[in-house]
Amino acid sequence: MKIMELLAGHGTAFTFEVLPPVKGAGIATLKYTIEKLLEFAPKYINITNHRSEPVYRDAGNGLLERAMIRRRPGTIAVAAALQNEYKIPIVPHILCSGFTKMDTEYVLMDLQFLGVRNLLLLRGDKGKEDKIFKAMENGYSHATELIEQVNQYNNGYFVDGTPIKDPGQPFSYGVACYPEKHEEAPNLITDIAWFKKKVDLGAEYGVTQMFFDNQKYFDFVKACREEGITVPIIPGIKPLTKKDQLTMLPRIFHCDLPEEFVHEAMKCTTDEQLHHVGIEWCIKQCKELMAAGVPSIHFYSSGNPDNIYDVAKAIY
DSSP: OOHHHHHTTSSSEEEEEEOOOOTTSOSHHHHHHHHHHGGGOOSOEEEOOOOOEEEEEEOSSSSEEEEEEOSSOOHHHHHHHHHHHHOOOEEEEEESTTOBHHHHHHHHHHHHHHTOOEEEEEOOOOOTTOSSOOOOTTBOSSHHHHHHHHHHHHTTBOTTSOBOSOOOSOOEEEEEEOTTOOTTOSSHHHHHHHHHHHHHHTOOOEEEOOOSOHHHHHHHHHHHHHTTOOSOEEOEEOOOOSTTHHHHHHHHHOOOOOHHHHHHHTTOOSHHHHHHHHHHHHHHHHHHHHHTTOSEEEEEOTTOHHHHHHHHHHHO
């Protein structure tokens, strides 16, 4: 079933995102995360994807040797394994960043064979060594280009225009959107125009970057509706539970923290104290979003299911 079919008629559904295991770590920790949260009947689970990044190793001659590695490989295989074991739809992330057109084509073929039909299509982050986003040679710079390739595949053609003998069932997909705008967008209205283009091309829903101020989400949804975007806009939520996140999350994800929350957080002298403040704030956020009738709350777990469990226990 498509994601929006899964969410229809269930009030505010529970969904969450997980990371594939670090290379060599095995799948046990990931399965613990899922099993911890099964109590809340997740309608689907997103699994992130990750590009290769450079590392520098001692070459043994006094010089450093540069190599490209993926710290978290296996997104597609892990997605299939989890969907098969837990009978919950898994939504893998498909990226422009770090991947070529042919990489994407082979991923789509593999996903079809594995019976994974739902995708989240993203540009992805720039490389760690890059000041600005750089597409791979024979790759894409924008999520809209990635969408066009998936549409072409759904219509029965490979990226080079060759007909697909048996195209199978088409993929459905969602995209990212940004209540506080993408870091590279000159303004929010321009960013919303890009979101609308993705929807016009076929995106069936948007899932937001994490935010901590619900008013920013409500204002964003209102602005999107005024621009003719009618698809569901699913709020992405994360409890802030450690002191260093007060500066780290705004820096990495380009989101503001509300003054009311910061005021309470700054009174905390330990992570344990901040944990309680962050959980209570997240519960308050979620209850307000649920009262507004959002179709789902999508939680970013970052490998820690306990925080999500505490919030979900209070609201579902």
